[in-house]
Amino acid sequence: MSLIGYYTRKTYTICKEEVLVLPGRVAVGVFFLTVLLLPLFSQSPYLLRVMVLSSIFAIFAASWDLLSGFTGQMNFGHALFFGVGAYSTALLNIHAHLPPWASIPLGALAAVITGLVVGIPCLRLRGTYLALTTLAFPIIVLGIVFAIPDVTGGELGLSGLSRLTGTRLWDYYLTVIVMLAVCSIMWKIANSNTGIIFHAIREDEVAVRASGINTTRYKLMAFCLSGFFAGISGGLYAHFMRIAGPSTLEVSMSFTVVIWAVFGGIVTIYGPVGAVFILFPLLEFLRFWPEYRTLAFAIVILLILLYMPEGLFPYLRDKIETECPRCKIRNVATRKTCRICTAPLE
């Protein structure tokens, strides 16, 4: 009992001193609680389906941010990892009869290998050339999918995968918990020493080499990590939808993930995640006006990018928090002095 009491007090202290002091952290905490407690208020199958798909695409968008936002390897063919993850998972499930807990990680490993295959020829490319080259890969794989319909199911894709779990509610909890865990891991990587090197590669690759860092290794690592996480989202998608079709590899899929990330704010991880939880349900909501759906969606995105060029969430964060000019610690915007060094915050 004393141990429980100790951890309760410790959790309370962390919440009080680390989370409640910054509105941005409180917002993340509220998001965690909301997605975990949502089924207590509604178990509408439609709502749960939208939230499950949002969770899956949130992982996908964050994985793009890790590669293109942090490391600067502009990937316009990110659907490749999603599609390879989905198809590999489907093949393993249908032909090898592997359950989802085995087929999804193995599908993600297939996406890692794809990351290496894409990463190696892209090592010498940057900017527009890299973007165009990466764009070509999912189109090539899509051609392969159509060329061997006996294996891939051709235009119809592979259907009849086993369900993710037994019920829609457990599907929801599984995907949400995986999403929260995977996105937290990506955020942790982005803020680690490896993340600093990713940042630096985006800024100036030659200078990173001159600092003694093997940039080839780190760029390939970024491709593989991003491929792994996107592969997990592809595997979850295949099991949840019970189909892996050519739509997972389409160009529109690759561009949608860029729109999500730019809308939410790149080089943040939390930005693309938040953006998916706004834009995906919004697109569903706009089904009430099917003829204006795409137009309204485009207007929302254009307005956000016009007034918040760094993305929605960095903009909101800067509105509710300020950075101390002396110690660079973030504070609530209403504070007059820094909570750590007491310097005036203007």
Added chain:
Amino acid sequence: MSADFLRVEGLAKDFGGLRAVSGVSFSMGRREVIGLIGPNGAGKTTLLRLITGILRPDLGTINFKGISISGRKTWDIVNMGIACTFQNMRPFRRLPIIANVMVSCLSPRAMKRGEWVKKIEAKAMDALEFAGISDMALEKASTLSQGDLKRLEVARAIATEPELLLLDEPFGGLSPAETELMAKSIKRLHKGGRFGRLHSEGPAMIIVEHKLQQLMKIVDRIIVLDFGTIIADGTPEDVVNNPQVIKAYLGQGGL
């Protein structure tokens, strides 16, 4: 120490039709400090870039401590003990200054030499302390002045604890007071010793510089390049009195 600490033989590099470095050969000792001078476009920066592996030589060999480093990757060369700074500073502008130095501290060489250092940040801070910009450690590199950027370049280079340091115009764009300070730092570094968690073994140095009066106080020897070839190599006194150097670079006014 032998004069074969660094041996460059018959080095050549072409850019299209332009021969930037042509048949350059020289060698240097472990504790030597060499000044590399010459008119703009003489091939000084190209020579440094060839040594650090940023550029690949078309002809010739470079041996460092008896091992050929020609054609090796830059990071391999840095991890063997050669570090460089850039003439046109290349900071990671959107990263805090301390993170700029942490990148160097995360190189295999720095990690191996500082295994006992628990926190990378602390080692990076010591490099900044040495360079005299530790009070700005948390600022973004984009906010730094020209002089502070030069110091940041030096901090990044010394964080790998090199045995050979290549400095490309370390006094460029600095005020006389800043130049004096930088010259002192270079001398202190060359002397060697421990600076917090950093250990300087007193690296050999090749310094490219146009401010000759300051340079002459630091270097043991000067190499003069013109049109990619060495036109003089000797003590500072010999070089400034060399008629060929006066004609190609110094002019009749001398220093």
